[in-house]
Amino acid sequence: MRRVLVANRGEIALRIIRACHEEGLEAVAVYSEADRVCPHVKAADAAVELGPAPARDSYLNVERLLEAAAQTGAEAVHPGYGFLAEQAHFANAVEQAGLVFIGPPPSAIQMMGEKTEARRRMRAAGVPIVPGTTEPVADGEAALRAAEEIGYPVLLKAAAGGGGKGMRVAHSAKEVHKGFTHAASEARSAFGDDSIYLERFVQRPRHVEIQVLADRFGHTIHLGERECSVQRRHQKLIEESPSAAVDLDLRLRMGEAAVRAAQSVGYLSAGTVEFLLDPQGKFYFLEMNTRLQVEHPVTELVYGVDLVREQLRIAAGEPMTCPGRPMRPRGHAIECRITSEDPFADFLPATGRIEYLHPPSGPGVRWDGGVETGSEVSLYYDSLVGKLIAWGETRERSIRRMRRALDELVIAGIPTSQPFHRRVMEEAEFVSGEYDVGYLDRVGDALLSPEIDASELEQVAIAAALAEDEARAAAVPIAGGTDGGPAESAWLQMARLRALRGGR
Amino acid sequence: MRYTVSIADRTVQVEVKGNTVLLDGRPIRATLVAIPRTPLRQLVVNGQARTFAMTRGTDGWKVQCAGRWWPVAVLDERTRQVRELTGQRAKHAAGGLIKAPMPGLVLRVEVEVGQRVEQGAGLVVLEAMKMENEIKTPGPGVVQAIHVAAGQAVEKGMPLVAVGEQEG
Missing domain, CATH: 1.20.5 (Single alpha-helices involved in coiled-coils or other helix-helix interfaces)
Structure with missing residues (x-):
């Protein structure tokens, strides 16, 4: 393996290209007509234009991606996250073309990608799941019957889903109908599949996920948890590791469950098992993301592991560098997702040109960005412009460092979520560590007060x-x-x- | 020169006299230095430095403070008086014409002409950046007109739905 095609854009493409270069591998970038001058294109050793701006004509065009790999002599393909990362047909097509897919086997993507099948498998593997349907429901009426049986509130979820798309909470029969229509339509446009299933909506849960890593030498390990409970409409905004709610014993139990989940589908490479953790410390399998996560850097900082490097090694048939015994997290890391959304206008997405960018630096600060001064932020792709990650010896130190880093960050030209993050870093509930996925609903209005300080x-x-x-x-x-x-x-x-x- | 400076709904008078400004009549030593080839400017007020990102727009400036961008209207005395006389002060458009807050694709129109809507009711679902955004009515009323249809692409600021007072 000498050349890797990175089938993605933005910050994650740049992240993977950097890892390739550190491993002595060449990286091939791909880009759409809208992305000709993006940082990831400049960073790569070769670059291929895929097609028009809409993702289906470029980053989702499997044929063009395989042509680009053939044309540039790439031996492997890294899908990043989003786009085709969790499409088993893509992983299959890559392997059919005689290339290495840097990720899990297509069969594992398939088994975890169909959420109802995954739930059945997890139950069989002894991984706790939330009560609900293990099959998709046919229509609104079937959803209603299932909801009455499970008991309100219920969660309607896209069977092909992830990242909060195609997901709705319903507290009553009326909301089930509306939620079903919304979720199905969102699922159809996001994943091309509108199957919906139902689960009991666990009250006041935290979203805690476990990072796993598996190689071809029979090692499957976990790298602790990430707390991702600061969410808006099921989209993660802030992640941290470790979680204030997880002690050593719980970490081992959740870690072992995650390893069992991965092993039950023959998993390879990096993956994430998402759990809901209730206030009593009970946890339930939510889903497995069969790819690198947006928030992987917080794990990297506290475990001293480069997850993309491990993915590259595992794909090349080498053993992972991590020891087989459980590792301890060192210090604390927090990530803020800087998105082109206006937090003072209900997080409306904004577009425009980045007139000026000054990323923060200094001790313990990491900026994984996908834009630079002059970049256009368009509506074609998601709104993440960069991730700001801060490490500190303790949670309190990492919060202080994040405040300092957010004060240094300047993005001119578009509104971003930066002021939201700055306020969260001062907010009492967040600072205490005692929060759950309802956090933003509770504090959002007060936090995002439009008043200006005197x-x-x-x-x-x-x-x-x-x-x-x-x-x-x-x-x-x-x-x-x-x-x-x-x-x-x-x-x-x-x-x-x-x-x-x-x-x- | 004397300026009327408005930020959100707050207004102050700032008179610039060399290195001193009179803020609502109170003298303050202040200097502003632009950092070349950036939108950054360093403000030193009474010996304390602070950096703002600033861009000039119509009628004033956009100033970034604590990560947040504030539109700041800066009018000199003459312009302000002219505005006052001609009554050009921001009059909120009567009746609610709800416009697209961002460019996107209309997925669904959730109301019909003549329908009574409560404050916060969903009118149109716009898809942008792969997310569905429900555009809600800021106040109660009756749907007067619908300017878009499902499947239509809209630009920012395009009228979506008009909500008005109930007739008769």
Whole structure:
């Protein structure tokens, strides 16, 4: 294996290209017409244009991706996350073309990808699951019958789903009907499959997931948990490792369950087993993400493991570098997802050009970004522009470091979720560590108060007035231009203004 | 020069006199230095430095403070008086014309003309960045007109649904 085609874009493509280069492998980037000047294209050793901007014509076009691999002599394909990462047909097509798929076997993707089948398998493997249907429901009426049986509230979920798409909570019969329509339509557009199943909605759960890693030498290990309970509409916003709710004993039990889950489907490479953890410390299998996760860096920082490097080694048929015995997390890491969404306008997605980007740096700070100054943020792809990760000796130290890093970050040109994260890092419930997936619903409104602080108001007003004054002094007066007469030299104008003010 | 500076619903008077500004009449030593080839400017107020990202727009500036962008209207005395006389102060459009808050694809229209809607009721489902976003009515009323249909792509600011007072 010498050349790896990275079938993705944005920050994750760049992350994988960096790992390839560190391993002495060449990386091939692919891009759509909208992404010609993206950082991942520049970072790669070769790059192939796939097609028009819409994902189905570019990043989801299997034929074009395989052509690109053949054309550039790549021997392996890394799918990243999203797009085709959890499509068994893609992994299959890659292997059929004689290439190495950097991820689990297609059969494992298939078994975990069909969520109801996964639930049946997990039950058989002795992994606890949430009560609910183990088959998709046919229609709204069937959903209603299932809901009445399970007991409200229920969760309607896309059988092919992930990442919160095609998922709705229903507290009543009326909501089941509406939720079914919404979830099915969202699932159809996101995954091309509108099968929906139902589960009991566990109250006040935390979302805690276990990282697993498996190689071809019979080693399947877990790398502890990630706490991902700061979510909005089932989309993760902040992740941390370790979780404040998980002690050594629980970590071992959840870790062992995750390893059993992975082994039951013959898993290879990096994967994540998601659990719901209730306030009594009981945990239930949610789903397995058969790919690298967005939030993998927090695990990397506390376990000292490079997960993409391990994926590359495992794909090349080498053993993983991690020891077979359980490892201990060192310190604490937090990740904030910086998205092009306006947290003060109900997280509406925004588009535009990044006029300026200053990523934070310094001790314990990692910026995994996919954009740079001048990048266009379009509506074609998801809204993640970068991930800010901070490590500290303790949870408290990592929160302080994250505040400092968020204060350094400047993204001009589009609204981002940055101010939301800055406020969460000061919010009492988050700081205490005692939170669950209902966190944002509880604190969101107060946290995202649109009011401006009095001292900030003064400073912003002074800055704006000074900037306006300077801009006007530097500009040619409008009267000179509109009269049709010759405009006075701006230099002359400025010199006179400076002299009048007694400045230099 | 004397400016009327408005941020959200707050307004202050700032008079610039060299290295001193009068903030609502209170003198404060302040300087602003632009950092070349960036939108960053360093403000020093009474010896304390702070960096803002600032971009100029129509009618003023956008200033980033604690990661959040504030639109800041900066009007000189003359412009402000002209505005006041011609009554150009931001009048909120009467009746609720709900516009697309972002570009996207209309997935569903959830109301019909003549339908009575409560505040916060869903009107249209817009898909953008692979997420469904339900566009809600900011106030109660009756649906007067629907300007879009399912499957239609909309630009930011395009009218979606008009919600008005009940007739008669």
